[in-house]
Amino acid sequence: MNHPELIWRSLLALLSISLADLVAAQEAAQVVRAVQEYSAAMEETQPDLKLQRFGIAEQLFRQATEASIAAGNHPSAQLYLNLGNAALQARHVGAAIVAWRRVLELQPGNAAALQNLSSARATLPESVRRNEPDELSDTLFFWTTFFSAAELQLLTAGMFLAGAVLMAAGILKVNTVLRNSGLGLLALWVISLIPWVLQSVGTNQAEAVVTGDNCVLRSADSENAAARLSAPLPDGTEVIVVQERERWLEIEISGRTGWVLASQLEVLR
Amino acid sequence: MRPAIVFTWAVLLLLPAVSVRAQQPSLVQQPGPWFVGEPVVVQVILEDVESAAEPICRLAGEVPEGIRVQGPQTGRSTSSFLQSINGRVTRRETTSYRFSFAVTADRIGDFSVGPFFVELDGESLSVGSTQLKIQALPADPNMEISVSLPGQVLYVGQQVPVQIRWAYAGDLQEVQQLFSSLQIRSPLFDQFEFDDVPARTRTTLTLATARGGVALDAEVGRESRDGRDFIVVQASRMMTLDRPAEYESIPVSCRTEKVTSWGRNLFGDRVARSTSPVLAAGTPLSFTVRSLPSENRPESFSGAVGQGFSIAVAANRTVVRVGDPITLDVTIRGQGNLQQLLLPPLSADGGLAESDFQLPQERPPGTSTDGMRQFKVTVRAERESVQQIPPVAFSWFDPQQQKYMTTRSAPVAMQVLPAQVISASDVVGGAALSGDGVSASAENRSRQTLIFSGANLAIEKDPAILLAVMESGTSGEALASLMYAMGIIALILAVVAKRRSHRDPLLFERERRIRQARQAIVESSALTGAASASQIARALRQILCDCDGDARRVADQLIAECETHIYDRSGRAGQGEQFPADTALRFVDQLLR
Numbered sequence: 001m002n003h004p005e006l007i008w009r010s011l012l013a014l015l016s017i018s019l020a021d022l023v024a025a026q027e028a029a030q031v032v033r034a035v036q037e038y039s040a041a042m043e044e045t046q047p048d049l050k051l052q053r054f055g056i057a058e059q060l061f062r063q064a065t066e067a068s069i070a071a072g073n074h075p076s077a078q079l080y081l082n083l084g085n086a087a088l089q090a091r092h093v094g095a096a097i098v099a100w101r102r103v104l105e106l107q108p109g110n111a112a113a114l115q116n117l118s119s120a121r122a123t124l125p126e127s128v129r130r131n132e133p134d135e136l137s138d139t140l141f142f143w144t145t146f147f148s149a150a151e152l153q154l155l156t157a158g159m160f161l162a163g164a165v166l167m168a169a170g171i172l173k174v175n176t177v178l179r180n181s182g183l184g185l186l187a188l189w190v191i192s193l194i195p196w197v198l199q200s201v202g203t204n205q206a207e208a209v210v211t212g213d214n215c216v217l218r219s220a221d222s223e224n225a226a227a228r229l230s231a232p233l234p235d236g237t238e239v240i241v242v243q244e245r246e247r248w249l250e251i252e253i254s255g256r257t258g259w260v261l262a263s264q265l266e267v268l269r
Numbered sequence: 270m271r272p273a274i275v276f277t278w279a280v281l282l283l284l285p286a287v288s289v290r291a292q293q294p295s296l297v298q299q300p301g302p303w304f305v306g307e308p309v310v311v312q313v314i315l316e317d318v319e320s321a322a323e324p325i326c327r328l329a330g331e332v333p334e335g336i337r338v339q340g341p342q343t344g345r346s347t348s349s350f351l352q353s354i355n356g357r358v359t360r361r362e363t364t365s366y367r368f369s370f371a372v373t374a375d376r377i378g379d380f381s382v383g384p385f386f387v388e389l390d391g392e393s394l395s396v397g398s399t400q401l402k403i404q405a406l407p408a409d410p411n412m413e414i415s416v417s418l419p420g421q422v423l424y425v426g427q428q429v430p431v432q433i434r435w436a437y438a439g440d441l442q443e444v445q446q447l448f449s450s451l452q453i454r455s456p457l458f459d460q461f462e463f464d465d466v467p468a469r470t471r472t473t474l475t476l477a478t479a480r481g482g483v484a485l486d487a488e489v490g491r492e493s494r495d496g497r498d499f500i501v502v503q504a505s506r507m508m509t510l511d512r513p514a515e516y517e518s519i520p521v522s523c524r525t526e527k528v529t530s531w532g533r534n535l536f537g538d539r540v541a542r543s544t545s546p547v548l549a550a551g552t553p554l555s556f557t558v559r560s561l562p563s564e565n566r567p568e569s570f571s572g573a574v575g576q577g578f579s580i581a582v583a584a585n586r587t588v589v590r591v592g593d594p595i596t597l598d599v600t601i602r603g604q605g606n607l608q609q610l611l612l613p614p615l616s617a618d619g620g621l622a623e624s625d626f627q628l629p630q631e632r633p634p635g636t637s638t639d640g641m642r643q644f645k646v647t648v649r650a651e652r653e654s655v656q657q658i659p660p661v662a663f664s665w666f667d668p669q670q671q672k673y674m675t676t677r678s679a680p681v682a683m684q685v686l687p688a689q690v691i692s693a694s695d696v697v698g699g700a701a702l703s704g705d706g707v708s709a710s711a712e713n714r715s716r717q718t719l720i721f722s723g724a725n726l727a728i729e730k731d732p733a734i735l736l737a738v739m740e741s742g743t744s745g746e747a748l749a750s751l752m753y754a755m756g757i758i759a760l761i762l763a764v765v766a767k768r769r770s771h772r773d774p775l776l777f778e779r780e781r782r783i784r785q786a787r788q789a790i791v792e793s794s795a796l797t798g799a800a801s802a803s804q805i806a807r808a809l810r811q812i813l814c815d816c817d818g819d820a821r822r823v824a825d826q827l828i829a830e831c832e833t834h835i836y837d838r839s840g841r842a843g844q845g846e847q848f849p850a851d852t853a854l855r856f857v858d859q860l861l862r
Contacts, residue, residue, distance in 0.1 A: 024736075031732045038728055042587075042682040043656060064735070076737045078729040085726045089588075112725045119724040150745040157749035164756030168763035 027067050031079070034060030038086055054089035061086050062095075077106040081113055093120055093236030094211035098266045101209070109146055120236060127254060130238040152196070159189040206241040208251065208265040210234065215265065217258035221248035228258040241267060294326075294387045294396045304406035304546065306454070306522045308371040311399055313341070313385045316365040324389040326368035328382070330398060335376045339459075339479055341368035371479065374403040375520075406524065406548035411438040412447070413499070414523040414551040416455055423558050424668045426574035426606050428464065429508045431457070433474060433485070435523060438497040443528065446541055448502070450526040452477040457508075457519045457554060464507040464608070474504040509606060513560045521551035561666050567675050569617035573665035575605015580663040582678040588726045591688040592627075592649050599644040599678075601663060608637055612644040618662035618675060621648060625655050650685045657682050684726075779815045780861070786812045787857045790850050799835045805853050806831035812860065820860060827853055 034057045041053035061083035068075040084099030097120055103113035121129055147155060163185030170179025215233040218225040233239075239251040249262045299310040313326050326341050349362040372382055383398025413436040423429055433453060437444050452475070459479045466486070474487040485504035492499045524546060532542035561574070578601060585596040599612060612632050615621045621628060627649040635644045648658075660677035667674050729735055769777075789808035793801040809828050816824045830852075 027736055028732050031735050035728065035730045035732075035735075039682065039730075042684060045656075068736070076735060078737075079735045082728040082735065085724075085728050088724065089726060112727075116724045116726070153749045154745055154752075157752035161752040161756040161759075164759045168759040171763040171767050 027064055030060050030064050030067070034064065034082070034086070038082070038089075041089065051090060054086055058083065058086035058090045058092065058095070074106070077103045077110060077113075080106070081110070084113070084116060088116065088120060092211070093123070093234075094209050094266070096120055097236050097238065098209045098211065098268065101268060105149065108149075121238075124234055124236055128234060128237045152192075156189055156192045156196070159185055159192060163189055206267050208239050208241050208249065208267045210237040210239065210260075210264060211266050212264040215260050217251070217253070217256070217260055219258060221245050221250070221259045223261075225259065228256060233260070239265070241265075294385070294394050296383070296385065296396045296399055298399050298401070301402065303374070303401055303403050304524075304548070305374055305377055305403055306520065306548065306550075307406065307524060308339075308373045308454075309401060311370045311372055311382060313368040313370075313387060313396055314365070315368075315387055315389070315394075316363075318364045318366060318389065319362075322364075322390055324366055324387050326366075326385060326387045328370065329386045329395070330381075330383050332382070333380045335374055335378065336380050336382065337373045337375070338370055338382065339373070340370040343368055372401065374401070377403050377405050379403075406546055409527060409547040409549055411497075412436070412523070412525070412547065412549040414453060414521060414549045416457065416521045416551055416554060418554065418556055421556050423510055423556060424574055424666065425510055425513050425558060425560055426572060426609065426666070427510050427668050428575065428604075428606050429510060431463075431506045431508050432503065433476070433506065434501060434503045435474065436492065436499040436501040438499050441500065442539065444500045446528055447525045450544075451475065451523060452525065453521075453523040454478075455519060455521040455551075455554070457521070458483070460519075462509045462511060464509060472502075474502050476506075509609075510558045513558050515557045517555045518553040519555070520553050522548060523551075524548050562673075565673055567618055567662070567664035567673055569613040569620070569662035569675060570664040570666070570673060571611040571613040573601075573603070573605055573607075573610055573663070574668060575603055575665060576667055576669065578603030578605065578663060578665045578674070579676055580661060580678045582658065582661050582681060584658055584681045584683070584727070586725055587682060588684045588686065588724055589650055590686045591651065591653055594647045594649055595658075595683075597646050597648060597658065599646060599661065600641055601643075602641045603665070605665065607640070607642045610635060610642050612646060613661070613663050615646065615648065615661055618664070618677075619659070620661045621659055625650065625652055627651055650683065653685050653687055655683055655685045681727075782815060783812050783857060783860050787854065787861070790853050790857060793850055801850065802831040802834040805850055806835070809853060809856075812857070815860065820856075823856055827856060 037053050037057040037060060041050050041057060044050040044053055061079065065075040065079055065083060068079070080099045080102045084096040084103065087093075087099060088096035097117060100113040100117045100120075103110050104117070107113070124130075163182045165182070166178050166185060167182025169175065170177070170182055210233045213232065213235055215235075215237070217228040217233055219228055233253070237253065239253045242250040242252050242257060244250075244262070245259075247262055248259050249265060249267075250257060250259050251265070294313050294315045297312050297314060303309045315324055315326075318324060326343075328338060332338050344367040345364050346367075347362060347364045349360060351358055351360050353359075368385075368387075370382075370385075372380075374380060380401045380403060381398045382401060383396070385396050385398075387394045387396070413434075415432075415434045417432045417434070418429055435451065435453065437447055439447075454477050458476055463483075465483060468484045468486050470486050472487050472489055473484040476483045476485065483506075485506055487502050487504040490501045490503070492501050526544040527547040528541040528543070529545050530542045531539055534540045581600045581602075583598045583600075585598070586593070589595055597615075601607070601610060612635060615626075615628050616623050629646055629648070633644050633646050635642045637643075658681040660680050662675055662677050664673050664675040666672075786808040790805050793804040793808075795801075796804060806828050809824050809831070813821065813824055813828075
């Protein structure tokens with residue numbers, strides 16, 4: 001490598017490091033400002049100003065999450081939780097529900113997210129309200145809420161590896177204890193897969209949340225098609241996505257299907 | 270056999286005739302010699318008492334001067350037996366009682382302790398007195414004991430570390446022997462409450478108390494003084510002072526068994542052959558426990574005595590309606606009597622104003638964990654104008670500075686919304702829902718302008734936590750995949766290895782030879798003329814022993830063809846023509862199959 005090339009490469013490396021630092025500093029400043037806006041909004045007595053400040057806080061928290069995603073990272077659960085709280089205070093129920101569901105994807109047992117989600121759902125009309133089914137699997141596999149999806153994945157894989165190694169050692173050494181211990185671990189591995197399988201079976205369809213006030217459920221994928229309901233779907237309504245077609249999504253809610261504009265929903269997965 | 274059965278039956282028949290009345294109580298005492306400062310155990314024993322009865326024992330006579338009597342501690346043991354007479358099974362249960370008195374003499378002399386009375390079923394049974402000849406125990410000049418307190422003036426509620434120090438000037442083996450039978454005594458250990466932590470190490474200092482031995486984690490060290498080397502064992506014990514009083518000259522002593530002659534056991538190890546008791550007395554303790562001063566006592570004082578307290582308050586909801594319950598978690602940390610702490614009044618010293626909050630009438634019970642005490646208390650906001658849960662004050666008495674100190678929690682921002690009032694029109698209008706149930710509900714919702722009570726809208730404010738990057742899922746997936754792959758490979762390798770180990774080694778060797786021969790035949794295609802034929806013939810000869818019957822004949826024939834080719838100098842081989850290996854290859858493949 002000749003000298004000019006070496007200098008050029010070093011400069012590039014330095015530039016990339018300082019750029020990364022700059023982005024991090026900007027993110028930190030954004031988050032600090034969002035927290036300040038939220039705190040100021042809490043103390044504000046004028047309703048309009050209060051709402052405005054919560055709106056600014058929501059925007060700033062959202063920008064921080066988007067910047068984190070753009071940098072190839074997963075935003076923290078706490079950042080999503082703050083975003084949800086700010087969105088709710090700014091009267092954006094749908095955005096808040098989306099944020100809290102993101103928190104629960106990262107930390108399934110997060111108490112504040114569960115509490116707030118339940119509180120926000122309670123404000124929706126009963127006909128569109130989503131009630132979490134209290135299934136037997138939820139009772140039996142309560143422990144899965146202690147781990148995130150990634151942690152569960154590693155835990156089950158580790159269990160399989162340990163079981164396989166023990167069983168292999170048992171087969172080679174003709175040792176019943178080792179073999180049975182391995183079999184036990186593999187049985188545990190199979191059990192630990194059950195909630196994952198149930199979840200996969202139950203969520204093969206994408207879910208979405210209404211994030212606007214004028215989300216009309218139509219009978220076909222056209223703005224001229226007749227409305228299926230007498231009022232738009234309320235902000236925060238959680239629906240199942242049946243299919244996608246250009247700008248439209250066919251959704252299912254409380255046993256009814258219809259079409260809505262994709263821009264009025266945020267698809268979760 | 271028959272006489273034995275007859276005897277057993279006779280015994281069983283006679284059993285009901287045995288009196289079920291209690292026997293006369295008897296008196297036993299710990300064998301002498303007895304020494305000054307050493308408690309002597311005197312027991313009143315009452316046997317064969319029917320289990321329903323509950324006897325009481327007391328010392329009736331006057332206690333001589335210079336004698337202290339503690340107790341009795343009651344021990345009971347129950348026995349039962351079954352008897353079968355003509356098929357009828359009956360069960361009888363009797364109990365024996367042991368009432369133990371600890372008699373300690375402060376001086377030498379002859380003392381008479383007793384008589385003792387036992388009250389059973391309204392009847393008083395007496396047992397005579399016991400004579401004790403108390404001797405002086407020789408003090409060992411090489412042994413030292415001391416118990417010390419941090420100061421002469423202490424306060425009620427204060428937790429005081431009591432330092433116990435035992436030292437001996439001698440060699441290690443002697444110290445080990447002395448330490449094994451060491452008993453440290455002081456009335457201090459029986460008069461006060463101690464917050465003892467169970468010993469976690471094997472090096473412990475054991476105190477002899479009225480409730481039994483108390484082992485404390487100890488530190489062992491060396492000390493040189495007056496030209497003598499001491500081995501020092503020190504421990505600490507936390508004492509809680511519960512009442513004001515003046516204490517003077519509380520004795521401190523320790524007793525152990527000192528070896529008077531050494532011998533050697535079968536393995537040549539040095540062992541104690543005979544011992545004699547020795548004593549060491551420490552400086553008696555004198556101190557004063559004062560009441561906490563009543564002047565300048567803050568309203569938020571709830572009995573805490575110590576140093577470095579702090580209070581934190583967290584609310585489970587920060588957006589509420591007027592009248593909604595808010596659960597406050599109050600956590601108090603510090604060094605002091607946390608176990609006895611009560612929740613300070615929340616309204617005290619500028620705390621939660623009673624005009625703004627509905628406060629609980631009763632103080633909630635708290636829970637203590639490692640170095641902190643927690644309370645859960647429910648309050649309700651009474652006004653919409655409430656903006657925060659104000660700082661809650663907590664006061665304690667600092668014995669070092671001899672004054673009250675106050676700290677406050679951080680305020681918690683609140684948003685209090687108006688209470689929801691349901692009018693008659695709401696009740697009537699509520700029934701008129703349309704068919705899809707969405708339109709009417711949406712209308713109600715817009716009227717309510719989205720009020721969320723019950724949500725916890727507190728946010729995390731630390732940028733470091735907010736900007737913490739979650740681990741990428743991709744690396745986790747890759748690691749999980751690697752783990753699965755490794756597991757499967759381990760299982761496959763184990764199964765393959767197991768199968769190979771089960772195969773006939775002769776067959777395995779035969780297959781190896783045939784595969785080698787096949788490889789040689791394949792490689793012969795690179796050679797020309799006689800060389801290729803020669804290599805094929807050599808390979809076939811190597812596997813001749815693995816062929817039988819028809820295969821053998823075919824192999825012989827192929828080898829013959831090869832040899833013909835090799836020696837055919839004038840023919841094809843001479844012209845460098847390659848020997849066709851296809852037939853040989855097919856033959857070998859058939860063998861492999």
